[in-house]
Amino acid sequence: MVLAGVGVVLLAILVFLAFDGPQKFFTLFAAGIALGAVYALVCLGFVVIYRATGIVNFAQVGMVVFGAFVTYNAVYTWGWNFWLSMLFSAAVLAVIGIGFERFALRRMTGKPIFSIILLTIGLYLLLQSLIGAIWTNAKDTIPNPWIGKTVSLGSVNILQVDVVTMVLGAAVLASFFALFRYTKVGLGMRATAIDQEAALAQGISVPGIVALSWAIAGAVAVIAGTMLGSGATPKVGLGLGISAVALQALPAMVIGGLDSPIGAVIGGLVIGVAYEMAVGYQTQYIPSLGTSGFADVLPYLLMVLVLLIRPSGLFGTRDVQRV
Amino acid sequence: MASTLAPPPAADATDPPNRSVLEARARREIRLFPTPSYWVGAAVLLALYLVLPLVLSDLWANVLVLAGITAIGGLGLNLLTGYAGQASLGTAAFVGIGAFTASYLGRATDVNNGLGQPFVVYLIAAILVGAAVGFLVGLPALRLRGSYLVIVTLGFLFVTTYVLTQWKTVSNGNLGAPMPVGVQIGSIDFTSFDVFGMRDTPLGRNQGLFYLVWIFVAITALLVKNIVRSRPGRALQAVRDRDVAAEIVGVSLFRYKVGAFVVSSAIGAMAGVFYGLYIQYLTPNQQSIGLTLSVQFLAVIIVGGIGTVYGTVVGAVIIGGLPTIINEFSNHIPYLTASTVSAFQGIVFALLLVVTLLLEPWGFAGAVRRFKTRKLRRTMVPGSAGSTGATTG
Amino acid sequence: MTATEHAFGSGPAGTPPLLEVSEVTLRFGGVTALSSVSFDVREGELFAIIGPNGAGKTSIFNCLNAVYRPQEGHIRLDGVDLVGKRPSTTAHMGVARTFQNLALFKNLDVIDNLMLGRHHIMRTGFLKGMLWVGWAKREEIRNRVRCDEIAETLGLTPYRRVPVGILPYGVQKRIEIGRALAMEPRLLLLDEPVAGMNLDETEDMARAICQINGELGVAMILVEHDMHLVMDIADRVLALDFGVPIALGPVDEIRDDPRVIEAYLGQASTPGPGAAS
Numbered sequence: 001m002v003l004a005g006v007g008v009v010l011l012a013i014l015v016f017l018a019f020d021g022p023q024k025f026f027t028l029f030a031a032g033i034a035l036g037a038v039y040a041l042v043c044l045g046f047v048v049i050y051r052a053t054g055i056v057n058f059a060q061v062g063m064v065v066f067g068a069f070v071t072y073n074a075v076y077t078w079g080w081n082f083w084l085s086m087l088f089s090a091a092v093l094a095v096i097g098i099g100f101e102r103f104a105l106r107r108m109t110g111k112p113i114f115s116i117i118l119l120t121i122g123l124y125l126l127l128q129s130l131i132g133a134i135w136t137n138a139k140d141t142i143p144n145p146w147i148g149k150t151v152s153l154g155s156v157n158i159l160q161v162d163v164v165t166m167v168l169g170a171a172v173l174a175s176f177f178a179l180f181r182y183t184k185v186g187l188g189m190r191a192t193a194i195d196q197e198a199a200l201a202q203g204i205s206v207p208g209i210v211a212l213s214w215a216i217a218g219a220v221a222v223i224a225g226t227m228l229g230s231g232a233t234p235k236v237g238l239g240l241g242i243s244a245v246a247l248q249a250l251p252a253m254v255i256g257g258l259d260s261p262i263g264a265v266i267g268g269l270v271i272g273v274a275y276e277m278a279v280g281y282q283t284q285y286i287p288s289l290g291t292s293g294f295a296d297v298l299p300y301l302l303m304v305l306v307l308l309i310r311p312s313g314l315f316g317t318r319d320v321q322r323v
Numbered sequence: 324m325a326s327t328l329a330p331p332p333a334a335d336a337t338d339p340p341n342r343s344v345l346e347a348r349a350r351r352e353i354r355l356f357p358t359p360s361y362w363v364g365a366a367v368l369l370a371l372y373l374v375l376p377l378v379l380s381d382l383w384a385n386v387l388v389l390a391g392i393t394a395i396g397g398l399g400l401n402l403l404t405g406y407a408g409q410a411s412l413g414t415a416a417f418v419g420i421g422a423f424t425a426s427y428l429g430r431a432t433d434v435n436n437g438l439g440q441p442f443v444v445y446l447i448a449a450i451l452v453g454a455a456v457g458f459l460v461g462l463p464a465l466r467l468r469g470s471y472l473v474i475v476t477l478g479f480l481f482v483t484t485y486v487l488t489q490w491k492t493v494s495n496g497n498l499g500a501p502m503p504v505g506v507q508i509g510s511i512d513f514t515s516f517d518v519f520g521m522r523d524t525p526l527g528r529n530q531g532l533f534y535l536v537w538i539f540v541a542i543t544a545l546l547v548k549n550i551v552r553s554r555p556g557r558a559l560q561a562v563r564d565r566d567v568a569a570e571i572v573g574v575s576l577f578r579y580k581v582g583a584f585v586v587s588s589a590i591g592a593m594a595g596v597f598y599g600l601y602i603q604y605l606t607p608n609q610q611s612i613g614l615t616l617s618v619q620f621l622a623v624i625i626v627g628g629i630g631t632v633y634g635t636v637v638g639a640v641i642i643g644g645l646p647t648i649i650n651e652f653s654n655h656i657p658y659l660t661a662s663t664v665s666a667f668q669g670i671v672f673a674l675l676l677v678v679t680l681l682l683e684p685w686g687f688a689g690a691v692r693r694f695k696t697r698k699l700r701r702t703m704v705p706g707s708a709g710s711t712g713a714t715t716g
Numbered sequence: 717m718t719a720t721e722h723a724f725g726s727g728p729a730g731t732p733p734l735l736e737v738s739e740v741t742l743r744f745g746g747v748t749a750l751s752s753v754s755f756d757v758r759e760g761e762l763f764a765i766i767g768p769n770g771a772g773k774t775s776i777f778n779c780l781n782a783v784y785r786p787q788e789g790h791i792r793l794d795g796v797d798l799v800g801k802r803p804s805t806t807a808h809m810g811v812a813r814t815f816q817n818l819a820l821f822k823n824l825d826v827i828d829n830l831m832l833g834r835h836h837i838m839r840t841g842f843l844k845g846m847l848w849v850g851w852a853k854r855e856e857i858r859n860r861v862r863c864d865e866i867a868e869t870l871g872l873t874p875y876r877r878v879p880v881g882i883l884p885y886g887v888q889k890r891i892e893i894g895r896a897l898a899m900e901p902r903l904l905l906l907d908e909p910v911a912g913m914n915l916d917e918t919e920d921m922a923r924a925i926c927q928i929n930g931e932l933g934v935a936m937i938l939v940e941h942d943m944h945l946v947m948d949i950a951d952r953v954l955a956l957d958f959g960v961p962i963a964l965g966p967v968d969e970i971r972d973d974p975r976v977i978e979a980y981l982g983q984a985s986t987p988g989p990g991a992a993s
Contacts, residue, residue, distance in 0.1 A: 055469075055470060056470040056474065104677065104681060107681055108680070108681070111684060112408070113410075114404065114408070114410035114469070114473075115625075115680055115684060117410065117469075117470065117473055118410070118621055118625060118676070118680060119676075119677060119680045119681070121618055121621075121676075122622075122673050122674075122676035122677040122680065123673070123677060125615075125618065125669060125672065125673040125676070126673035126674060126677060128669065129666050129667075129668075129670040129672075129673055130670060131666075132665065132669065133663050133666035133667060133670060136662050136663060136666075244609075247477070247614075250477065251474070251478060254471065254474055258470065258471075289489070290485075290488070293484075293485045293488055293489070294485065296481060296485065297478075297481050297482045297485045300477075300478030300479075300481055301478075301482070303474070303475075303478060304463075304475070304478065307463070307467070307475070311466065311467075311471075342865075345860075345861045345865065346857060346861050348864070349856075349860035349861055349864070350857055352860070353853070353856055353857070353860070546846045549845055549846050549847065549848040549852075550842060550845045550846055552848075553840050553844075553845035553848065553852050553856055554831075554835060554838045554839075554840040554841075554845060554852075554856075555842045555845045556845065557824070557832055557835070558835055560821060560823065560824055560828075561821045561824070561832050561835075563823075564821040564822055564823055564824065565820075565821055565822075567783065567819070568815070568819035568820070568821070569821070569832070570783075570802070570803040570804045571781050571783070571803050571804075571806070571807060571813055571819075572807055572812075572832050572833055572835055572836070572895065572899060573804050573807030573808055573835045573836030573899070574832070574835055575802070575804045576804070582842055585842075586842055
């Protein structure tokens with residue numbers, strides 16, 4: 001009920017802004033959806049691993065930024081085709097993800113959640129530091145066909161790379177949900193998330209499902225990282241700024257519910273649009289909040305708001321506490 | 324096995340000699356230094372404390388000052404995470420809060436509208452502010468656990484840097500603010516240390532800060548040790564192990580979950596005062612007080628040994644000293660150029676964290692404990708000496 | 717065997733009972749776990765609650781500990797209503813408990829576990845604990861001595877400094893009783909104290925229960941599947957079936973009650989492991 005109220009208020013704000021200046025609003029809104037697509041991809045990676053292992057996998061952040069650099073390496077150093085490079089990078093990161101699971105996380109079964117989370121933070125920092133050691137003189141953007149170009153819809157200008165991000169994000173998310181809903185593998189993933197032992201007893205290859213989850217997480221990380229590295233909104237380019245964006249997907253994950261793929265998409269889009277609106281309007285309407293930086297904390301503030309109203313997120317499963 | 328209730332309880336409850344024996348044992352067991360070797364160790368540490376600044380180069384004094392600061396913050400975090408089981412990525416936020424409280428209160432009145440207060444005032448103020456903010460952060464922590472708490476404390480860290488940046492009176496915005504110049508307690512200035520005029524020239528800033536910081540490491544370690552060996556410490560561990568059962572034996576979750584945050588945040592803010600004095604000029608951004616710093620504190624307690632006081636200090640020396648050691652020896656490491664040293668430091672740090680978690684989850688203290696029990700087993704069971712090593716680990 | 721001889725109805729007239737549970741109803745969503753349950757426990761009484769699995773026995777304990785909050789009814793200990801209190805408050809009011817599946821603090825040693833039982837008796841907080849000398853130290857020693865005495869009584873002295881997580885099940889059961897005793901309770905809740913025990917261990921435990929009840933005069937509520945144990949040591953029994961009270965009275969009456977036989981005895985043709993006695 002309260003949640004519906006908050007939703008109505010937020011929608012009303014959007015409608016007000018849309019009528020106030022449609023051109024600016026829709027430019028920002030499109031950028032917000034593109035950013036939301038990136039968040040949704042990163043977030044889906046978080047959720048898939050959370051469902052398979054029960055922890056928030058900070059290594060995902062490192063995989064996003066590392067994936068961007070692997071793509072860069074293929075495109076720029078080896079001169080490969082952009083799409084081929086991205087595919088290659090996705091394969092590399094899928095292997096890295098499976099490696100993380102096999103050689104690190106699997107050994108942590110039964111350890112305190114805190115230790116496992118910290119292990120994933122260690123892996124995140126490891127990937128991030130490796131970037132500094134391998135790519136010492138990287139350019140500030142992955143070379144791509146859409147640099148500096150925009151698409152105009154009426155008076156609304158959208159970056160071409162943002163359009164690509166949206167289309168790509170939609171395609172990937174749609175194929176994930178097709179896999180998740182309608183295939184036997186997807187059924188296995190859902191069963192594994194509910195009860196690993198029972199799934200095993202039903203003949204589902206739980207190790208296979210877990211490995212697949214890490215491969216999916218690696219692949220979506222690459223797509224998000226590559227698009228960010230190619231100059232998609234919020235235009236951080238190729239660099240460690242990518243990990244700052246990827247970290248913003250954490251509040252999106254909490255808002256959607258830690259274990260809900262659909263929540264990841266909704267949470268990502270909400271955070272993406274909210275972020276762009278804050279960038280575009282905050283200094284104009286609420287100048288007292290300062291000249292910069294508010295957009296970066298807004299996702300976390302929204303997260304706290306949702307947690308207060310619904311501790312398990314919009315679509316998450318409530319965990320039952322037992323004595 | 325047969326008799327579980329051999330003597331009737333009413334009889335021995337009032338038996339005086341028995342009671343005095345028990346009392347003597349209790350007294351012995353709760354001692355801070357239970358055996359003479361602890362006293363020897365303490366004496367050695369005291370000697371090191373007095374002598375090291377006189378013999379160390381500026382570089383290593385600098386490293387040990389940072390290690391000491393990390394140890395203080397790590398002790399606070401260990402109370403929260405190691406003992407109370409609440410994982411937090413917010414330590415850097417409290418460091419920032421402490422440092423900027425000290426900066427605002429302590430810097431001269433003609434420098435960015437400082438208040439020009441002495442060390443003791445801004446130290447106490449920073450501790451109180453840290454405790455108050457810790458209380459507020461601890462409230463949501465009552466209902467959040469595991470992954471949620473980690474994410475929420477990360478959010479708190481981002482919000483803190485944002486608020487500090489916006490609060491220009493205190494932080495001077497993105498430009499940042501200087502810390503107080505001198506650190507005086509009474510007539511002693513720790514930034515140019517020369518107590519009894521025993522030397523021709525006073526010691527350098529780093530050597531003086533060494534004396535200041537490590538006395539606070541000792542005090543903090545003692546206070547934390549006292550907490551964990553008495554009633555509140557047991558209650559924290561009970562909450563960590565099984566919170567519902569803890570509540571049923573009478574432990575108030577509110578008091579101890581929030582209390583752990585308050586104490587740990589106060590200690591974090593204290594570490595922040597010294598951190599500020601150490602780096603002298605502080606900007607409120609992710610580079611100086613961000614996720615990396617928070618993770619460093621977590622690494623300290625993991626590498627040193629979660630849930631132990633001495634392990635935290637050892638971990639702080641390891642984590643604090645590592646970058647400089649790598650830097651010093653970078654010439655001898657192949658393929659390492661000036662531009663990749665910092666990346667290499669990061670890799671070693673991350674690997675240390677990952678490998679410790681995988682191979683020795685209780686860190687340095689865990690390794691020591693295992694070594695001790697193995698020695699004990701070897702003396703008790705002579706035959707099994709050779710076989711124990713290979714199987715454990 | 718029972719030292720207390722004030723069986724059903726023989727208590728001093730006019731003395732209010734120690735515990736008074738009246739018309740307690742507990743629901744989880746649409747499921748009614750307890751339906752209008754009423755009973756009382758007198759000072760020093762050994763009261764038992766029986767019933768098949770899922771009858772709501774443990775739910776009653778969770779209400780008495782304020783872990784669950786019943787939708788209707790009152791639970792009065794010495795006239796003070798427990799409903800709506802915090803679980804930690806019930807400890808201060810004198811309710812102690814052992815758990816069906818053990819709820820010890822597994823990383824702490826035996827003495828620390830017992831000391832946690834005395835948490836609500838002790839006073840040292842964060843500040844006094846930090847300073848340690850004087851008050852905190854004296855309090856610590858005083859209470860450690862008491863815990864050592866309890867450990868001695870229960871034969872736990874050899875394990876004093878061992879983390880409880882690595883000790884055998886039977887020892888852990890005793891530690892839990894020890895922790896409950898360390899709380900110096902007025903009302904002790906025992907949730908299946910002999911579950912999973914062999915014959916010898918069951919007899920030891922029965923003796924311990926009677927001793928605590930008889931010599932220390934602690935009132936108890938025993939939830940147990942082992943009917944022979946209940947019939948041997950309890951003063952009065954409440955029988956539950958799917959959260960509905962079906963009989964309440966002295967042991968002899970319950971044994972012959974047709975509803976109890978139908979709901980419980982008739983069905984459970986294989987009694988607990990400690991059945992033969």
